[in-house]
Amino acid sequence: MNPKIAIRALAATVCAAMLAPLVAAAAGNGTENYYTPPKLAKQGSSQTPISGPGKVVVKVLVKPDGSFSVQGVLRSSNHGDDATALEIAKTSTYRPATRGSTKMLAFYDFTLNFTAKGAQAASDDSGGAGGSGVAQYERELRAGNYSGAQSGLKSYVAAHATDARAQADLGVADTYLNEFASAAAAFDKAGAVPANDKAMAVKAYIENAVQLLNAKDYANGLAAAKRAVAISPGFAAYDTQGMAELGTGDATAALADLQKAHDLATPEVPAKSRAANDLHLMQAYLTSGNLDAAKRLQTEAIAVDAQSKGDAESVLGSYYAKQAEADESAGRYPDAAALFEQAAAVAPSQAGLLYGNAAFAYLKATPQPLNDKAKADAEKALAADPNSIAANFAEGVALANTGKKTDAITYLKKADALAKASNDAGMASSIEAALAQLNGSSVSATPAP
Numbered sequence: 034m035n036p037k038i039a040i041r042a043l044a045a046t047v048c049a050a051m052l053a054p055l056v057a058a059a060a061g062n063g064t065e066n067y068y069t070p071p072k073l074a075k076q077g078s079s080q081t082p083i084s085g086p087g088k089v090v091v092k093v094l095v096k097p098d099g100s101f102s103v104q105g106v107l108r109s110s111n112h113g114d115d116a117t118a119l120e121i122a123k124t125s126t127y128r129p130a131t132r133g134s135t136k137m138l139a140f141y142d143f144t145l146n147f148t149a150k151g152a153q154a155a156s157d158d159s160g161g162a163g164g165s166g167v168a169q170y171e172r173e174l175r176a177g178n179y180s181g182a183q184s185g186l187k188s189y190v191a192a193h194a195t196d197a198r199a200q201a202d203l204g205v206a207d208t209y210l211n212e213f214a215s216a217a218a219a220f221d222k223a224g225a226v227p228a229n230d231k232a233m234a235v236k237a238y239i240e241n242a243v244q245l246l247n248a249k250d251y252a253n254g255l256a257a258a259k260r261a262v263a264i265s266p267g268f269a270a271y272d273t274q275g276m277a278e279l280g281t282g283d284a285t286a287a288l289a290d291l292q293k294a295h296d297l298a299t300p301e302v303p304a305k306s307r308a309a310n311d312l313h314l315m316q317a318y319l320t321s322g323n324l325d326a327a328k329r330l331q332t333e334a335i336a337v338d339a340q341s342k343g344d345a346e347s348v349l350g351s352y353y354a355k356q357a358e359a360d361e362s363a364g365r366y367p368d369a370a371a372l373f374e375q376a377a378a379v380a381p382s383q384a385g386l387l388y389g390n391a392a393f394a395y396l397k398a399t400p401q402p403l404n405d406k407a408k409a410d411a412e413k414a415l416a417a418d419p420n421s422i423a424a425n426f427a428e429g430v431a432l433a434n435t436g437k438k439t440d441a442i443t444y445l446k447k448a449d450a451l452a453k454a455s456n457d458a459g460m461a462s463s464i465e466a467a468l469a470q471l472n473g474s475s476v477s478a479t480p481a482p
Contacts, residue, residue: 069131069175070229071095071141076154077124079117083147087111089118091143095127097136107142114147121145121152131175167199174202179209190219197223201230208233213240217257226264235265242273251280268297272310275317284320291317308338312348319352327352343382350380354387361394367403370394374410377417385418392427396434407431422451422460426467433471441471 071093089111092104103122106115122143130139144155167189173182183206190199201223207216216237220226226234238261245254255277261270275291278284291314298307311334318327331345357372373391377384388410395407408431414424429444445468452461 071130071139072128073141073143073154074099074126074128077121077126079120079124079152081117081120083117083149083152084113085111085147086149087114087147089114089145089147091118091122091145093122093127093141093143094138095129095141096138097129099127099129101127101141104140111147114145114152117147117152118143118145125154134177167196167202170199170202170206174205174209179206182206183210190222194222197225198227201227201234204237205230205233208237208240211240213237213244217241217260221260231264235261235267235270238264239269239273242277246273246277246280249280251277255281266293268294268299268302268310269306270294271297272306272313276313279313279317279320284317287317288314288321304338305340308334308341311337312341312344315345315348319348324352346380346382350376350383350387352376353379354390357390357394361397364399366394366398370398370403370406370410377413381417385414385421386423388414388417389421389423389427392431393423396427396430402434404431404434408435420451422448422455422457425451426460426464429464430467433467438471442468445471 087110089109090107092107094102094104096102103119106118109115109118122145125143127141129136131137145152146155167186170182170185170189173179173185183203186199186203186206190196190203193199200219204216204219204223204226207213207219213236216233220230220234220237223230238257242254242257242261245251245257255274258270258274258277262274264270271290272294275287275289275294278287278290291310294310295314298310311330315327315330315334318324318330327349331349334341334345353372353376357369357376360366360369360372370391373387373394377387377391380387392407392410392414395403395410407427411424411428411431414421415428418424425444425448429441429448432438432444433441445464449461449464449468452458452464
């Protein structure tokens with residue numbers, strides 16, 4: 034049997050290192066944006082008699098340490114009760130507003146309802162018409178007991194599924210606990226998201242969209258991203274929506290939304306997130322065939338965040354590698370090899386694998402393998418990564434095809450050991466089959482475990 038033909042026929046095709054789509058940077062730890070307004074801690078009293086029925090709203094400035102300053106009457110339906118309301122406000126105590134765990138200075142509108150029986154503060158925890166009965170769970174949220182609030186709210190909404198406020202509170206609790214899919218579902222059921230919960234809802238939708246994109250569920254990921262954009266059309270929301278659109282194959286929409294994110298990227302947006310958006314735009318431009326625009330964005334991404342250099346190279350390298358795979362599938366092996374070489378040149382971190390792919394493409398050329406070119410690329414691959422399975426395998430096949438059996442066996446054995454160490458059973462099986470043929474054995478090699 035002609036060793037050249039046998040070994041060449043057994044040369045395995047090594048798939049190009051295709052970079053998975055870089056999923057949009059999510060909102061980050063957006064829980065720090067959750068705002069809780071000031072609250073009444075304990076209602077005070079008054080020695081001034083009540084004039085009659087009415088409602089009085091007193092403006093109170095509550096400081097981070099809980100101290101306060103009564104500013105005056107905002108609204109009154111019975112000015113005879115104003116003095117009583119002011120006295121009650123001055124003798125009351127308050128809880129300061131918070132954003133996440135940070136206490137803040139904020140105004141509190143203290144509403145007092147006067148009747149013949151006395152004065153009663155309007156509940157800070159009222160749920161609107163009929164009340165929602167979720168005040169205790171909101172207190173747990175404010176206290177940081179997210180698991181307790183979540184457990185209670187789950188039980189509550191099981192019996193009160195249409196309580197929008199409870200659903201929104203459950204969404205907040207789920208978001209704090211990083212349970213983004215269930216948080217998004219709860220916010221969906223809440224309908225119009227309360228203003229204080231919008232930051233949390235946006236975080237939940239973006240994070241859920243990212244999870245779906247990672248699972249390649251682009252349609253549902255896009256739906257979640259669109260809900261985030263509808264609530265707050267900001268950098269992270271548009272970036273996520275653009276990546277989802279790219280996943281669904283809508284490059285035109287993706288370019289538009291990723292560019293919107295790019296335009297919204299203020300210096301306050303972390304450099305890593307801005308660079309990621311540049312890479313996302315690179316992918317969109319490459320999908321549209323605009324190589325020049327992609328290269329400009331590659332330069333920008335690296336300037337914004339030097340650590341993005343490897344990812345930027347890989348995005349561009351995968352562009353050439355994908356074209357190479359198409360040529361290889363069509364039997365245009367020399368063309369495929371040339372594209373793999375281009376991919377290796379722009380993605381040095383993957384040069385070992387990509388030059389190895391180029392070597393295999395030359396080995397598959399017809400009517401005869403291009404052994405010299407294959408060996409040259411295999412050696413480039415080995416220079417980039419001496420422990421590349423593909424490089425050692427390709428070098429061994431190229432040497433075998435030129436009759437250098439002893440040297441070929443050395444490289445093939447090393448490739449086999451590396452494949453086994455990487456638990457790559459398919460490669461190990463192909464390499465061992467090549468070794469068996471080279472040694473004149475008719476027994477098939479045993480695949481690696």
